[in-house]
Amino acid sequence: MRMKELATINEVWADDDEYEYLNEHYLVKANIKYLGIPIQPGRLTKADCNVLLEKIVSKIRGIGARKLSYAGRLVLINSVLNTLHNYWASIFLIPKGVVKRIEGICETFSVWGSIITGAPLVAWHNVCCSKEEGGLGIKDAGVWNIASVGKLVNWIYEKADRVKDLLVGGYQDNCWAGSVGAYTVSAGYHWLQDTHPPVLWYQDVWDPWVVPKHAFVGWLIHRATLNTRSKLFKLGLSVTANCVLCEIKEEIHAHLFWECVYSSQVIAGLEHWLQLKIITPPGSMSKLQRRICRVVKMAAWYTLWMQRNTARIELTLCRPENLVHQIQHMVHGRIIGKLKDYVMPRDCTWLSKINIRCQFCT
Ligand SMILES: [Zn+2]
Incomplete structure (x- = not known):
């Protein structure tokens, strides 16, 4: 076969060309696609396949196709049938009538018939046998379609x-x-999903009143995943494991947020303001008090961590009472913003004592 013929065949059935054509004439018309595949409410009908037949006919009767040698036509027909499995035929079973029509088009084009009668010299099913079996190795469109869909079935x-x-x-x-x-x-x-026992701190951290960035740091603290000096020291990334805030004890999470002298002073200042224990809240607290304690505790931990980071770089530490004021200011707006429901008289009294005036307080 001449190189020009081969080039024509390759151009005719390039994948992109086929895809664009189907997009233009069928897939867009079908309108609903999933993962690029048209969603059909039922089986493919002959009418649905008309565009495919038109495509085959136009390509087979296209410019230059008639000039192909028999060998060239053989390659073109196989190329046509090969493309069938690329799109529709790998997902849908093409109606038998359409398969027959495709075979008819290929048979007519092949002109392997009697010059006198026009009848095929060799039956199509024999043409579809491999060359070793005495045929021409052309693919049987129906069988090829089932084999292509079989790949999908096999996957599923x-x-x-x-x-x-x-x-x-x-x-x-x-x-x-x-x-x-x-x-x-x-x-x-x-x-x-694997199940795990619930954590006791879940409500503390994820209370809707807690500022999200505070909740996130609180979550990291409970998971003990912040890069404390103890951790960095073990990795060889810090010259000391001692706490940045007190410079006495090893800086582990339990120390930094529960035991450190500096942190304890800040927490004590906040507890004094709230007149409540925020690290170990008593059971007698009202729902609102419990909630505000969570907001304050998470804000305190967040601020302590930020203060610790600043101190590590700038080598200066602000006074604990200044940090308390900073946290009070931070949570004040948050609490006022969240106080939208009715507040119990008992809570109202408590709020006024801690200098938070809600719309229900008089
Ligand atoms: Zn410390």
Whole structure:
């Protein structure tokens, strides 16, 4: 075959060309796509495939195609059939009538018929046999379509088997197969997800009143993942493991936020202001008091951590009472902003004592 013929064939059925064509004439018309594949409410109909037939006809009857040698036509036909599996035929079963029509188009184009009668010299199913089997090795469009869809089925079968193995216990434990309490994605997710015991500090950190950036640092503190000097020292990234704030004890989370002299002074100042214990709150506190204690504790930890970072770089430490004022100012606006519901008289009295005036206070 001449190089020019080969070039024509390759150009005719380049993947991009086919994709653009389908996009323009079919996929856009179908309008609904998922992962680039048209979503069909039912099976593909002959009408749906008209555009594919038109495409095949236009390419086969296109400029230059008629001038191809028999060998060239053989390559072109196989190229046409090969492209079938690229898009639709790898997902949908093409109607038998359409498959017959495609084969008819290819057969007519091949002109392997009698010059006198026009009837094919060799039956198409024989042409579709491999050359070793006496045919021309042209692909049987119907069989090729089923084989292409089979790849998808195989993928689903393999994945389904794996997923089935993972969920079999869940189905048994929860009776998901029954009509009551049928399987849902959410139920499956929760069953698969490892469960851990709840943490006692969950409400302290994630109370909706707590400022989000304070909550995040609070979460890191409870997870003991901040880069304390103790941790950096062990990694060889700090010359000392001693606390930045007091410079006496090893700077671990428990020391920095619970035991350090400097931190304790700040917390004591805040507890004095609130007239409540914020690190170990008593059970007699009202819901509002408990909530405000959480806001203050998280703000205090956040501010202490920021102060510790500043002190590490600037080698200066502000007085604990200044930090207390800073935290009071920080939480004041937050608490006022959140006080939108009715406040119990007992809480109102307490709020006025700590200099927070809500709209309910008189
Ligand atoms: Zn310390």
